[in-house]
Amino acid sequence: TNLVTILFHLGEMATITQSLDEDTFQILAEELGYKLQIVSPEDEDRELLESFAIDLEAEEAEEDDENRVARPPVVTVMGHVDHGKTKLLDAVRSANVVSKEAGGITQHIGAYQVPVEHEGEERRITFLDTPGHEAFTAMRARGAEVTDVAILVVAADDGVMPQTIEALNHAQAADVPIVVAVNKIDKDTANPAKVMQQLTEYNLVAEEYGGDTMFVPISALKGTGIEDLLEAVLLTADAALDLRANPDKAARGIAIEAKLDKGRGAVASVLVESGTLRQGDAIVCGTAHGRVRAMFDENGDQVEEAGPSRPVQVLGLSSVPRAGDSFLATDDDRTARQIAEKRDAIERNAAQARGRKRISLEDFTKA
Ligand code: GTP
Ligand code: MG
Numbered sequence: 624t625n626l627v628t629i630l631f632h633l634g635e636m637a638t639i640t641q642s643l644d645e646d647t648f649q650i651l652a653e654e655l656g657y658k659l660q661i662v663s664p665e666d667e668d669r670e671l672l673e674s675f676a677i678d679l680e681a682e683e684a685e686e687d688d689e690n691r692v693a694r695p696p697v698v699t700v701m702g703h704v705d706h707g708k709t710k711l712l713d714a715v716r717s718a719n720v721v722s723k724e725a726g727g728i729t730q731h732i733g734a735y736q737v738p739v740e741h742e743g744e745e746r747r748i749t750f751l752d753t754p755g756h757e758a759f760t761a762m763r764a765r766g767a768e769v770t771d772v773a774i775l776v777v778a779a780d781d782g783v784m785p786q787t788i789e790a791l792n793h794a795q796a797a798d799v800p801i802v803v804a805v806n807k808i809d810k811d812t813a814n815p816a817k818v819m820q821q822l823t824e825y826n827l828v829a830e831e832y833g834g835d836t837m838f839v840p841i842s843a844l845k846g847t848g849i850e851d852l853l854e855a856v857l858l859t860a861d862a863a864l865d866l867r868a869n870p871d872k873a874a875r876g877i878a879i880e881a882k883l884d885k886g887r888g889a890v891a892s893v894l895v896e897s898g899t900l901r902q903g904d905a906i907v908c909g910t911a912h913g914r915v916r917a918m919f920d921e922n923g924d925q926v927e928e929a930g931p932s933r934p935v936q937v938l939g940l941s942s943v944p945r946a947g948d949s950f951l952a953t954d955d956d957r958t959a960r961q962i963a964e965k966r967d968a969i970e971r972n973a974a975q976a977r978g979r980k981r982i983s984l985e986d987f988t989k990a
Pocket of ligand 2 (some may be wrong): 709710
């Protein structure tokens with residue numbers, strides 16, 4: 624399994640390979656051109672690779688690490704077209720922008736955090752602000768599961784529609800708990816009870832009906848029910864998940880979006896999953912590497928560090944990573960560059976192998 628974990632850190636194969644046994648995996652790796660250079664003890668990169676393995680083992684041991692502290696849930700908004708995903712994200716956000724000092728201009732960095740007063744405690748929720756399950760599915764396909772809770776938006780005047788079902792299927796397949804936002808309740812034609820009834824067919828049973836799914840009536844347009852929705856997200860997260868991470872170690876996480884900016888170079892929005900990312904850290908993100916030259920939050924304010932579940936925009940990467948690419952902070956520039964180069968080589972090999980022949984996993988398991 625070391626083989627698998629090492630590869631996980633070098634490439635994007637982990638989700639496909641994790642279920643395979645080592646022998647099968649070796650055949651697969653060879654066929655795909657991975658060659659066992661990756662794990663061979665003679666390999667000159669052995670030390671580097673082993674350092675990942677150690678790193679990963681340390682992370683696994685973290686299960687009962689006392690250093691873990693509560694982190695905010697990461698939330699994705701999903702639902703049928705026009706049911707109000709964007710409006711909801713705007714409503715959640717503007718409810719907080721108001722409390723900010725004048726002059727604070729919100730930036731689109733792919734995610735934002737909002738504070739929530741919950742049972743007398745100050746909590747936070749991280750929203751991924753690219754709505755739609757395409758983003759969710761694309762990230763998942765690449766092994767990046769960053770969503771802790773999904774908000775399923777269903778317009779109360781329209782009811783359950785094809786993309787509602789698609790969205791909930793994705794969330795359920797990923798084992799992500801769902802909170803249902805029954806939207807557009809300001810409309811005369813709204814029928815929230817019908818939405819509840821329709822969704823019972825998909826195992827989303829409201830508490831009123833004896834289930835454990837929270838349904839929150841809202842109007843994203845008027846801003847009603849937003850606080851209740853945020854509460855429901857926290858209640859659901861607390862009931863279903865143990866959201867904790869160790870902030871006292873090198874950061875790792877996921878790129879949520881990235882672009883090339885004329886003046887600033889590669890600009891990547893990343894979500895820290897564990898550890899703390901600091902200005903000046905050497906990092907590798909996908910096949911990009913570099914040093915964190917500067918970091919900004921969703922308000923455009925510069926930040927010095929970002930802990931678990933915190934989204935930040937990072938400047939200083941050598942190239943533009945892709946959404947879903949994993950990042951990690953390394954001890955030095957050299958290590959970051961080496962990992963980036965390895966990942967790049969692996970990707971090239973895999974791309975070449977794909978071009979040469981198509982091999983199904985099924986063929987392999989038979990072999
Ligand atoms: P896509 O991104 O196209 O899938 O749509 P969406 O789910 O992001 O929906 P969006 O937020 O763009 O809202 C679609 C339309 O519904 C817009 O005209 C909104 O003004 C309207 N709308 C959204 N929420 C509400 C609401 O609570 N009440 C009413 N009356 N209209 C709403
Ligand atoms: Mg939208």
